[in-house]
Amino acid sequence: MADLRSNLAGIVSPNPFWLASAPPTNSGYQVMRAFEAGWGGVVWKTLGTPITNVTSRFAGLNYKQNKMVAMNNIELITDRPLDENLAEIRECKRAFPDRAIVASLMEVCEQKPWWELVKRVQEEDIDGFELNFGCPHGMSERGMGAAVGQHPDLIEQVTAWVKEVARVPVVVKLTPNITDVRVPARAAKSGGADAVSMINTINSLMGVDIDTWNPIPHVDGKSSHGGYCGPAVKPIALNMVNECARDPLVGLPISGIGGVEFWQDAVEFFLLGASNVQVCTAVMHHGFRIIDQLIDGLQNYMDERKLATMESLIGGSRDRITAWDNLNLNYKIVAEIDQESCIHCSKCYIACEDAAHQCIDRSVIGGVAQLRVDQAHCVGCNLCMMVCPVDECITMVQVDTGLPPESWKERSRKTTVGTP
Amino acid sequence: MTALGDSIHKSLTELEVKLEANRCLYCYDAPCMNACPTHIDVASFISKIAQGNIKGSARDILSANPMGASCARVCPTDELCEGACVYRKDDSPIRIGDLQRFAVDWAMRSGDRLFEPGAPTGKHVAVVGGGPAGLSTARDLRLKGHAVTIFDAHDELGGLNTYGIVPFRLSTEVALWEAQQVVELGAEVRAGVRVGEDVPFESLLDGFDAVVIACGMGSVPRLGIDGEDLDGVWDALDFIERVKTGTFAGELGDRVAVIGAGNTAIDALTCAKRLGAERVTAYYRRGESQMSAYGFEYEFAKQENIEFRFFCMPLRILARDGRAGAIEFARTELRQGALRRVEGREFVEPVTAVIRAIGQSRLEATLNAFGVETESGVVRVDDDLATTRRGVFAAGDCIYAKGTREAMVVEAAEQGKLAARSVDAYVNAERRNDG
Ligand SMILES: Cc1cc2nc3c(=O)[nH]c(=O)nc-3n(C[C@H](O)[C@H](O)[C@H](O)COP(=O)(O)OP(=O)(O)OC[C@H]3O[C@@H](n4cnc5c(N)ncnc54)[C@H](O)[C@@H]3O)c2cc1C
Ligand SMILES: Cc1cc2nc3c(=O)[nH]c(=O)nc-3n(C[C@H](O)[C@H](O)[C@H](O)COP(=O)(O)O)c2cc1C
Ligand code: SF4
Numbered sequence: 001m002a003d004l005r006s007n008l009a010g011i012v013s014p015n016p017f018w019l020a021s022a023p024p025t026n027s028g029y030q031v032m033r034a035f036e037a038g039w040g041g042v043v044w045k046t047l048g049t050p051i052t053n054v055t056s057r058f059a060g061l062n063y064k065q066n067k068m069v070a071m072n073n074i075e076l077i078t079d080r081p082l083d084e085n086l087a088e089i090r091e092c093k094r095a096f097p098d099r100a101i102v103a104s105l106m107e108v109c110e111q112k113p114w115w116e117l118v119k120r121v122q123e124e125d126i127d128g129f130e131l132n133f134g135c136p137h138g139m140s141e142r143g144m145g146a147a148v149g150q151h152p153d154l155i156e157q158v159t160a161w162v163k164e165v166a167r168v169p170v171v172v173k174l175t176p177n178i179t180d181v182r183v184p185a186r187a188a189k190s191g192g193a194d195a196v197s198m199i200n201t202i203n204s205l206m207g208v209d210i211d212t213w214n215p216i217p218h219v220d221g222k223s224s225h226g227g228y229c230g231p232a233v234k235p236i237a238l239n240m241v242n243e244c245a246r247d248p249l250v251g252l253p254i255s256g257i258g259g260v261e262f263w264q265d266a267v268e269f270f271l272l273g274a275s276n277v278q279v280c281t282a283v284m285h286h287g288f289r290i291i292d293q294l295i296d297g298l299q300n301y302m303d304e305r306k307l308a309t310m311e312s313l314i315g316g317s318r319d320r321i322t323a324w325d326n327l328n329l330n331y332k333i334v335a336e337i338d339q340e341s342c343i344h345c346s347k348c349y350i351a352c353e354d355a356a357h358q359c360i361d362r363s364v365i366g367g368v369a370q371l372r373v374d375q376a377h378c379v380g381c382n383l384c385m386m387v388c389p390v391d392e393c394i395t396m397v398q399v400d401t402g403l404p405p406e407s408w409k410e411r412s413r414k415t416t417v418g419t420p
Numbered sequence: 421m422t423a424l425g426d427s428i429h430k431s432l433t434e435l436e437v438k439l440e441a442n443r444c445l446y447c448y449d450a451p452c453m454n455a456c457p458t459h460i461d462v463a464s465f466i467s468k469i470a471q472g473n474i475k476g477s478a479r480d481i482l483s484a485n486p487m488g489a490s491c492a493r494v495c496p497t498d499e500l501c502e503g504a505c506v507y508r509k510d511d512s513p514i515r516i517g518d519l520q521r522f523a524v525d526w527a528m529r530s531g532d533r534l535f536e537p538g539a540p541t542g543k544h545v546a547v548v549g550g551g552p553a554g555l556s557t558a559r560d561l562r563l564k565g566h567a568v569t570i571f572d573a574h575d576e577l578g579g580l581n582t583y584g585i586v587p588f589r590l591s592t593e594v595a596l597w598e599a600q601q602v603v604e605l606g607a608e609v610r611a612g613v614r615v616g617e618d619v620p621f622e623s624l625l626d627g628f629d630a631v632v633i634a635c636g637m638g639s640v641p642r643l644g645i646d647g648e649d650l651d652g653v654w655d656a657l658d659f660i661e662r663v664k665t666g667t668f669a670g671e672l673g674d675r676v677a678v679i680g681a682g683n684t685a686i687d688a689l690t691c692a693k694r695l696g697a698e699r700v701t702a703y704y705r706r707g708e709s710q711m712s713a714y715g716f717e718y719e720f721a722k723q724e725n726i727e728f729r730f731f732c733m734p735l736r737i738l739a740r741d742g743r744a745g746a747i748e749f750a751r752t753e754l755r756q757g758a759l760r761r762v763e764g765r766e767f768v769e770p771v772t773a774v775i776r777a778i779g780q781s782r783l784e785a786t787l788n789a790f791g792v793e794t795e796s797g798v799v800r801v802d803d804d805l806a807t808t809r810r811g812v813f814a815a816g817d818c819i820y821a822k823g824t825r826e827a828m829v830v831e832a833a834e835q836g837k838l839a840a841r842s843v844d845a846y847v848n849a850e851r852r853n854d855g
Contacts, residue, residue, distance in 0.1 A: 064442040064470065343506040350448035367454060367504075389445050389506075 002302035009194035013040035020278035021104035028088025041100030046077035059206035070232035134175035134200025149175035152187035159191025197255035201227025230281035234259030245273025263297025348384035455504035458485035478527035492521035538565030551579015553816025554634035556836025637780035647737030652744035656777035673772020685777035
C-alpha cells in the first residue's frame with residue numbers, strides 16, 4: 001500500500017490532507033472532531049488580536065441545481081482570546097500527537113508585536129507557523145492580511161522578523177489578489193520562509209438580491225467585497241501553485257489550497273507541484289467526513305499506479321506546463337462523434353456552428369438529427385466535446401500531419417514574418 | 421376507493437421542479453419540440469422555469485398551444501414530447517408534461533393576463549363548436565384582431581374537455597379556465613345554440629366574413645344488436661358527460677360491462693369503477709395487441725382493477741326485470757389478420773349495466789346540411805384546412821380521418837391555429853379585393 005505520509009518543509013503528517021485556516025478550525029472541539037475523522041493536519045483559525053465579526057458573513061454561488069460551486073465570506077480572523085485558543089491547541093496536540101497543528105498568525109506590521117505573538121504561540125507544541133498575508137477584507141484595511149501580501153517588501157520584512165524568533169518551520173500564505181504570484185513568493189523566500197501556501201481567497205462580490213437590491217451577503221443593507229473560494233477557484237489556484245513550483249527563484253515547498261473537494265483535485269495539485277493540500281469550503285459544505293473519500297480515493301489511485309510515496313506523485317506534471325511559444329504547432333487532433341452513444345441533442349452542432357468553426361454537419365433523417373464532424377475543417381478546439389452531455393461520446397483523435405514537431409519559437413526563428 | 425375527482429396527476433414539489441428543469445439539456449432544435457404537434461418550444465419553457473421566469477414559461481407554452489393547460493393533463497406524452505426526449509434512450513426522459521402543468525398552473529393561479537387582442541380589423545368570423553379546435557381558432561383570430569363569435573350546442577365551452585374527458589384526468593375547472601381565456605380576449609359566445617337547428621348554417625355565411633367548422637364527432641355508434649335499447653345500456657360519452665356534470669342518476673349495479681378497448685373505453689371503465697361498481701370488465705373483439713388504447717392508459721386501467729376479456733363479441737343483450745341483465749358473447753379469433761367468429765363457443769355473462777364504447781360516430785347529416793363535401797363523414801379539407809365551400813374552413817375531430825393523425829386535443833389545437841392562419845389570409849385577401 002502506498003505511503004501517504006506527507007512532509008512540508010519538515011512539518012510531517014500521516015496524510016497530505018490538512019484543514020485550511022478557516023471556520024472548520026475555529027476551536028478545539030472542531031479540531032478534535034476533524035482529527036477523529038482522520039485529517040492529517042490543521043492550520044488553526046488565524047490567531048491575533050481578537051476581532052468582532054458581522055452578520056451575515058457568507059454567500060454561496062449556485063449553478064443550476066448545484067449548490068455552492070463557490071462561496072465568499074467577509075469573516076475576519078479568530079474572535080476569541082489568544083489564551084483560549086492556545087489552551088485548546090495544547091489539548092488537541094496531546095490527544096493527537098501524530099497530527100500536524102500549524103498556527104496561522106496575523107499582526108500589525110511592526111516587529112515587536114510579531115515577535116511577541118510568535119514567542120507566545122510557540123510555547124505550545126505546535127508544528128509550524130503560517131503567516132496570513134492573504135485575507136482580502138477587513139484585516140487589510142487595518143494594514144494586515146492582503147495589505148501585507150500585496151507588498152513584496154513587507155512580506156520579506158515580516159517573514160524575516162518571524163524567522164528571527166521562530167523555532168518551527170514558517171509557511172507564508174499568499175494572496176491571489178496580485179498580478180504575478182511569483183513576486184510575493186520570491187519575497188517570502190528572501191525573508192527566509194520555509195514554504196509557501198496558496199491561495200487565500202480572491203476579491204469578490206457574490207451578487208445582488210434583485211428583489212431588494214441589497215448586496216449578497218449584506219449587513220444591515222450594506223456589504224463589502226469578500227473572499228472567493230470553493231470548487232470554482234481551483235483552476236486559478238492550480239496555475240499559481242504551478243507558477244511557483246516552476247520558478248527557480250522561489251524554490252520552496254508548496255501547500256496547495258483552493259477548491260479541493262474530491263481526491264482527484266488533490267492529485268492535480270500534487271502533480272503540478274504541491275506537497276500537500278488544505279481544504280476549507282468542501283468541509284464547510286459537507287463536514288469533516290469527506291476525509292474518508294479523499295484518503296481512500298488517493299490510496300487506491302496510488303496503489304493502482306504503483307506509486308509508493310507522495311514524492312513519486314509530487315510535481316509529476318510540473319514541467320509539462322510551459323510558455324505558449326514552446327507548444328507544437330504541428331500537433332493536430334480532430335473531433336470524432338461516436339454514433340452509438342450519440343443522443344442527438346445537437347448541442348455540439350450549435351456550439352461549433354455559432355462559436356467555433358462551422359464544421360459539424362447536421363442532417364435530420366426520420367426526425368432524428370445525425371451529427372458528423374467535417375474533420376478536414378475541424379480545428380480541434382475541444383468545444384463540441386466539452387458541451388456534449390454524454391461522456392466519451394465525442395473524443396478528440398490525433399491526425400498524423402506528417403510534419404516534425406515545431407514550436408512558434410522555432411518557426412519564428414526560421415522566418416521573420418507573421419504573428420501567432 | 422379512489423374518489424371520482426382525485427386527479428391522476430401529482431403536482432411536482434418546488435424541489436422536483438428545480439431538479440427536473442435543470443436536468444433538461446436545452447437541446448438545439450429539440451426533438452421534443454418537433455414531436456409536439458403544436459411545436460411548443462420545450463427547451464425554452466423549461467429553461468425559463470429553471471430561471472424562475474414562470475410567467476415567460478407559461479406564455480411560451482400557451483402561445484404555441486392555446487390548450488396548454490388541458491394538454492398538460494391529457495396528452496399522451498410518452499408518444500409525443502417525452503417519447504422524443506434525448507434521455508429516452510436511458511429511460512429517464514424529462515417530465516415535460518409535469519413541468520408544463522407546473523407553469524400553466526402558475527398562470528391559472530396568478531390570474532396574470534398573458535395575451536392581448538390584436539387591433540380590430542373589422543372582420544368577423546363564426547366558429548361552429550367551442551371544443552379544443554374551435555377555441556384555438558378563436559384565440560388566434562382574436563390575437564390577430566378579428567371579431568369572433570363561437571356557436572356551441574352545449575351550455576359551456578370546452579367540448580370534450582368539459583364534457584368528455586373523465587374528471588380525474590381533466591377537471592371541469594381547468595377546461596373552463598382555458599375556455600375563459602379565449603372569452604377574455606373578446607370572443608363572443610352563443611352557448612346552447614346548435615347550428616343547423618337553432619341557427620341555419622347559411623345565415624352564418626351571410627353574416628360573417630368566414631366560417632370555421634369545429635363541431636367534433638358524434639355519439640358512440642350503436643352495436644346493432646338486440647337489447648341495445650334496454651334500460652341500463654349506456655353510450656359511453658353520454659355516461660361520462662352525466663357523471664362529469666353531476667347529472668348521472670342511473671344505477672350501475674355491481675357488474676359493469678364495457679364494450680370496446682380504445683381510449684374512450686378506458687375512460688368509461690375507470691369512471692364506472694370510481695363510481696363504486698365492484699366488477700368492471702372490458703370486452704373486446706380482438707386481442708391485447710390490437711387494442712387502440714395507449715399502453716399507459718391500459719396500464720392505468722389495470723392499476724384501477726379493471727378486468728380485460730379479449731376475443732369476445734357481443735351477440736345480444738338479455739333483459740332481466742326489464743333491464744339489461746346479461747350479455748351473450750361469441751368467441752372470436754384472428755386468422756391471418758382476419759377476425760372470425762368461432763362457432764359453438766357462445767357464453768353468457770351476467771351484467772348490471774352495459775356501456776358502449778366503440779369510438780365516435782360522424783356528424784354526417786349535419787355536415788351535409790352545411791353543404792361541405794365529406795368522405796365517410798370526414799370533412800374534406802386542403803392543406804390550409806379550407807373546405808370545398810369558399811370561406812368555410814374546418815379543424816379538429818371533424819376532419820380526423822383514421823390512419824392520418826390522432827384524434828387528440830393537441831392535434832385539434834394545432835389545427836385550430838392553422839385554421840386561424842388560413843382564415844386570416846383569406847379575409848385579408850378579401851379586404852384587398854374589396855378595396
Ligand atoms: C372519452 C374520450 C376521452 C378522450 N381522452 C383524450 C385524451 O386523454 N387525450 C387527448 O388528447 N384526447 C382525448 N380525447 C380526444 C379529444 O377529446 C378530441 O380529439 C378533442 O376534444 C377534439 O376537439 P374538437 O374541438 O375537434 O371537438 P370536440 O371537443 O368534440 O368539440 C366539439 C364541440 O362542437 C360542439 N358542436 C357540435 N355540433 C355543433 C353544432 N351543430 N353547432 C354548434 N356546436 C356544435 C359540441 O358541443 C362541442 O362542444 C378523448 C375523447 C374522448 C371521447
Ligand atoms: C469563511 C472563511 C473564513 C476564512 N478565514 C481565514 C482565516 O482566518 N485565515 C486564513 O488564512 N484563511 C482564511 N480563509 C481562507 C481559506 O483558508 C482558504 O485559503 C480558502 O477558502 C481557499 O480554500 P477552499 O477553496 O478549500 O475553500 C477563510 C475562508 C473562508 C471561506
Ligand atoms: S473540435 Fe471545435 S472546431 Fe472541431 S468540430 Fe468540435 S467544436 Fe468544431
